Amino acid sequence: VFYTGVAGLPSSIVTDKFQGIMMASLVLLLTIVVTSVPENRVTREQFDLASNWTADGFYAMVTLILAIISAELFNQATWQRVWAAKDTPSLRKGFAVGSFLVFLLMMFFGIMGMVGYAKESQAYDNFEKFAYLAFFNILEPMEQGWHVLVLIFVTSLAASSVDSLQNGITSLLSSDLLKISSNPELIKWMNRAILVGVNIAAVVKSAERYDVLGLFLVADLVCATSVFPVFLGLLNPDKWGYLAPTELGAFMGCIGGIAAVLVIGVIVDSEAYGTNPFEYFWLKDASALCSLCGTNRMWTFIVTPIISLVTTVVFTFIDMQVRTIKGVNPRAPIVEFSFDKKKDEAKGDEEKESKFNENGIEEVEA
Numbered sequence: 009v010f011y012t013g014v015a016g017l018p019s020s021i022v023t024d025k026f027q028g029i030m031m032a033s034l035v036l037l038l039t040i041v042v043t044s045v046p047e048n049r050v051t052r053e054q055f056d057l058a059s060n061w062t063a064d065g066f067y068a069m070v071t072l073i074l075a076i077i078s079a080e081l082f083n084q085a086t087w088q089r090v091w092a093a094k095d096t097p098s099l100r101k102g103f104a105v106g107s108f109l110v111f112l113l114m115m116f117f118g119i120m121g122m123v124g125y126a127k128e129s130q131a132y133d134n135f136e137k138f139a140y141l142a143f144f145n146i147l148e149p150m151e152q153g154w155h156v157l158v159l160i161f162v163t164s165l166a167a168s169s170v171d172s173l174q175n176g177i178t179s180l181l182s183s184d185l186l187k188i189s190s191n192p193e194l195i196k197w198m199n200r201a202i203l204v205g206v207n208i209a210a211v212v213k214s215a216e217r218y219d220v221l222g223l224f225l226v227a228d229l230v231c232a233t234s235v236f237p238v239f240l241g242l243l244n245p246d247k248w249g250y251l252a253p254t255e256l257g258a259f260m261g262c263i264g265g266i267a268a269v270l271v272i273g274v275i276v277d278s279e280a281y282g283t284n285p286f287e288y289f290w291l292k293d294a295s296a297l298c299s300l301c302g303t304n305r306m307w308t309f310i311v312t313p314i315i316s317l318v319t320t321v322v323f324t325f326i327d328m329q330v331r332t333i334k335g336v337n338p339r340a341p342i343v344e345f346s347f348d349k350k351k352d353e354a355k356g357d358e359e360k361e362s363k364f365n366e367n368g369i370e371e372v373e374a
Contacts, residue, residue: 019171020172023168024168024171028109034157035161041154042150058123064296067300067302067303067306071301074313075229076228078231078232078235079224082238084173084180086176088179089102117143120142120146124146125139128145178202181198185199221299226290229269229309232309232316233269233316236316237260237265237317238258241253245339250324252324253323254323255341256324257322257323257327261316262316264320265312265315268311273289276304291304291305293305
């Protein structure tokens with residue numbers, strides 16, 4: 009909170025570099041040490057059982073991929089990095105290298121988890137041990153010093169994500185607050201106060217011991233309801249036509265995504281969600297083996313964005329047809345705030361100024 013509140017994005021980039029080097033070193037070291045401990049050695053048959061392809065594993069894979077894509081597209085930390093990139097080639101190189109390193113890190117945790125399950129598969133199957141703690145269970149035979157190193161490793165993982173997210177939140181707030189006030193000092197302190205408030209709320213909620221994976225799934229599903237309406241807005245209307253939504257089309261697309269979740273919830277279990285369908289956003293399923301398993305969760309993450317997409321395109325088409333008949337620009341905003349008008353006026357003034365050369369004479373095309 010301190011260094012992101014004071015130094016902002018540059019501090020996050022610098023600390024991310026150090027944390028990345030630290031994590032890469034610790035991953036390599038832990039891989040060697042953990043697998044060299046005699047207690048952690050498993051037979052081929054044990055590992056084959058742990059890495060066996062299952063239907064539940066496939067459902068969890070599809071659910072996780074769709075959930076993460078939906079959520080990460082709304083990750084302001086990523087978009088802030090896009091804005092701060094030196095140029096397009098640097099941005100592409102950064103994404104490529106970062107994706108490869110994340111892949112290696114996920115492979116590390118996945119393999120360590122399978123080794124942990126392979127050691128004591130019966131204990132995990134009987135819920136004497138919990139699968140999400142498999143990585144930490146294989147650390148038990150190691151000396152206390154290694155436990156400290158793992159604590160540093162896990163803390164670095166969390167810190168590198170949290171400071172980036174905090175900077176993303178403040179950058180988003182700053183851009184909105186600048187529309188209301190032109191006092192940068194006021195905006196800076198307002199951002200810091202909001203940042204502290206967000207962290208206090210997070211600490212309070214964490215004390216209530218919510219299921220972390222459940223919280224992530226709720227956030228991912230909310231993002232899935234709106235991912236197409238929001239990001240189709242980046243398309244060029246002249247090139248993509250109705251796929252580039254109008255303001256009404258995007259809004260109705262988000263509503264359509266939310267409605268899809270509510271309807272799916274009632275279909276899945278009308279008794280549990282009939283009176284309060286919004287409860288289905290928690291994706292509770294007693295029959296599922298894990299938080300990501302089950303066909304209900306998988307189909308929810310498949311159907312919701314599709315319904316949202318179709319609703320967006322349909323209402324964009326209707327909106328454009330109706331407003332064109334009325335002689336109104338179909339791409340004009342329906343709801344417009346005063347600061348948006350000021351922004352448009354400033355943009356118009358800049359365009360007018362650009363028509364004049366350095367001598368103040370208006371340039372006319374031949």
